[in-house]
Amino acid sequence: MIALYPGSFDPITYGHLDIIERASLMFDELVVAILNNPQKQPTFDAVQRQQQIELAIAHLTNTRVTHFPGLTVDCARQHKAQVIIRGLRVLSDFEHELQMAHTNKTLAAEIETIFLATSNEYSFLSSSAVREIARLGGPIAHLVPTHVITDLKAIWA
Numbered sequence: 001m002i003a004l005y006p007g008s009f010d011p012i013t014y015g016h017l018d019i020i021e022r023a024s025l026m027f028d029e030l031v032v033a034i035l036n037n038p039q040k041q042p043t044f045d046a047v048q049r050q051q052q053i054e055l056a057i058a059h060l061t062n063t064r065v066t067h068f069p070g071l072t073v074d075c076a077r078q079h080k081a082q083v084i085i086r087g088l089r090v091l092s093d094f095e096h097e098l099q100m101a102h103t104n105k106t107l108a109a110e111i112e113t114i115f116l117a118t119s120n121e122y123s124f125l126s127s128s129a130v131r132e133i134a135r136l137g138g139p140i141a142h143l144v145p146t147h148v149i150t151d152l153k154a155i156w157a
């Protein structure tokens with residue numbers, strides 16, 4: 001079975017990577033899909049984010065990355081994914097995620113959304129927090145891979 005893990009990944013964090021590694025064990029193939037979130041103006045363009053993810057998942061043989069300009073369900077169909085993976089951190093994620101899962105179900109009844117609970121140590125971690133800490137010169141080595149630190153420093157150095 002093929003699964004799609006969609007998100008902004010602006011940039012990829014160890015929280016995302018934890019979900020990717022766990023999902024890659026559960027499915028034959030995993031496609032990480034960089035999609036546009038209309039509520040968010042990205043810091044990194046899609047090509048940069050794709051490179052960041054590719055480097056971070058180089059050790060996973062059944063996982064690849066794509067970016068897609070349209071609907072999540074259309075991306076899933078293009079990759080023949082029957083499952084959409086989303087991560088849940090805190091209760092406040094739940095309402096929005098459930099609404100999206102229901103909406104996607106109305107658009108594509110054949111595709112299921114599966115939620116993976118964050119690992120405890122990453123429950124506080126978000127790309128926006130990483131960007132903010134980096135912008136203010138704080139330590140982020142425990143939050144994102146080394147090459148992402150380099151990219152963040154290039155913006156705010």
Ligand code: ADP
Binds near residue numbers: 119
């Ligand atoms: P989006 O804009 O689509 O929410 P994000 O990159 O913020 O994109 O998140 C992509 C997915 O990864 C979402 O399902 C989000 O809940 C999940 N996620 C983000 N950070 C973490 C984390 N620290 N632990 C687990 N899941 C996470």
